[in-house]
Amino acid sequence: MKAVVLKAFGGAENLVLADLPDPRPQAGEVLVEVKAAGVGHVDVMSRRGEFGGSPGSVPGLEVAGVVVATGENVDDAWVGRRVYAMLDQTGGGYAELVAADVEAVVALPDQVGEAEAVALGFNALTAWTSLERAGVRKADKVLVRGAGGGVGLMATLLGIHLGAAVTAVTSSALRGERLAALGASTVVNRLADAQAYEEYDIIIDPVGGPEFDRFLEKLAPNGRYVLCGGAAGFPTPDFGSTLLGRFPASPTLLMLSLSSISRAELRARMEKLLELVAGRTVASLIDETFPLAAAAHAHEKLESGAAFGKIVLVP
Ligand SMILES: NC(=O)c1ccc[n+]([C@@H]2O[C@H](COP(=O)([O-])OP(=O)(O)OC[C@H]3O[C@@H](n4cnc5c(N)ncnc54)[C@H](OP(=O)(O)O)[C@@H]3O)[C@@H](O)[C@H]2O)c1
CATH class of the missing domain: 3.40.50.720 (NAD(P)-binding Rossmann-like Domain)
Incomplete structure (x- = not known):
C-alpha cells in the first residue's frame, strides 16, 4: 500500500510517500480501506517530536473508509460497512489501509461522506x-x-x-x-x-x-x-x-x-454527532482535501493558520 512516512522529526518536508506492506487486522481489529484521513494539530505536534510519534511511523489518528477485512473475534458483518475509526497513539491513518480496534469504530450513516466524518472527528x-x-x-x-x-x-x-x-x-x-x-x-x-x-x-x-x-x-x-x-x-x-x-x-x-474518556463514550458521542450531520442540523466543514502525496502541503496549510474547517487527506 501507499502510505505517508515520517522520515525524521522536524518540518513538513519530512512527510514522504512510501510503499509499505499491507497491514493485517489482528484479533479484535478491522482493516479499513481509507477514503479520508483527518489532519490535526496533534499530527503537527507529533511530526515536530512534541507529542508521541516516532521516525519511520505513519502519522494520522482518525480515518473514515470501508471495512475490507476483519481479525479474529470480530463479526464478519463489518466487512463492506462504511466507518469512522479512531486510531491509537501509534497512528497509521495517512495510508491506503489501516487496522483499527473494532471498539473504536463507528458505522457511518448513508448521508454522511467520509471526509465529512473526519471533519467532525476529534x-x-x-x-x-x-x-x-x-x-x-x-x-x-x-x-x-x-x-x-x-x-x-x-x-x-x-x-x-x-x-x-x-x-x-x-x-x-x-x-x-x-x-x-x-x-x-x-x-x-x-x-x-x-x-x-x-x-x-x-x-x-x-x-x-x-x-x-x-x-x-x-x-x-x-x-x-x-x-x-x-x-x-x-x-x-x-x-x-x-x-x-x-x-x-x-x-x-x-x-x-x-484521552481521559472511554472508547464507549466516544463512540456514543460520535454516533450522535453523525446523526446531527446526517440530518443537516449541524454542518461538518471541510477546508480542503489533499492527496497522500501532498501531506506536507496539508501540514503547512494547517500550520499557517489559513484553514477554516478540516484539512483532509484522500488516498
Ligand atoms: N482536549 C483534547 O482532547 C483535544 C483534542 C483535539 C485538539 N486539542 C488541542 O486543542 C488545541 C487547538 O486545536 P485546533 O485543531 O483547534 O488548532 P487550530 O486549528 O490551529 O486552531 C487554534 C486557533 O487558536 C487561535 N490561536 C492560535 N494562536 C493563538 C494565540 N497565541 N492567541 C490566541 N489565539 C490563538 C487561532 O485562531 P485565530 O488566529 O483566528 O484567533 C487558531 O485558529 C490544540 O492545542 C490541540 O492539541 C485537544
Missing part, C-alpha cells in the same frame, strides 16, 4: 464534550476562543445548535465574517477589539497560553471555564491566584482531554 468530540461538561443551556452566553480553528469552529457550531448565544474570538476579519454567517451572535477580533469582551456563563478555550488568566476574569458569577487545548501554549503557572481572587463569583475551571 475536533467535534472535544467541542461537544466541553460544552456538555460546562452544562450549556439555551440562551447561555458562551465565549469560544480560537473559534476559527478546528476545535473552536466545532464548539461554535455546536454551541449555536444547543441554543447558546456564542461569541466567537478570532484574529482574522475573513474568518470572523464566516463565523457570523454561521450564526455566531458576536465576533471579537482578538487583535483589534481587545476591549470588546463582556462576561460569559461559559468559556470554551482550546487556546490557553499567557492570556488564559485574562479570560478567567471574564466568567460571570457561577460561570464554567473549559480548558481543552493549548494552541498558544501553557497558561502562566500562577493562574491559580486569578482563580482564587474570583472566589466570591464561584467560578468553575474544568479541563478536558479526550
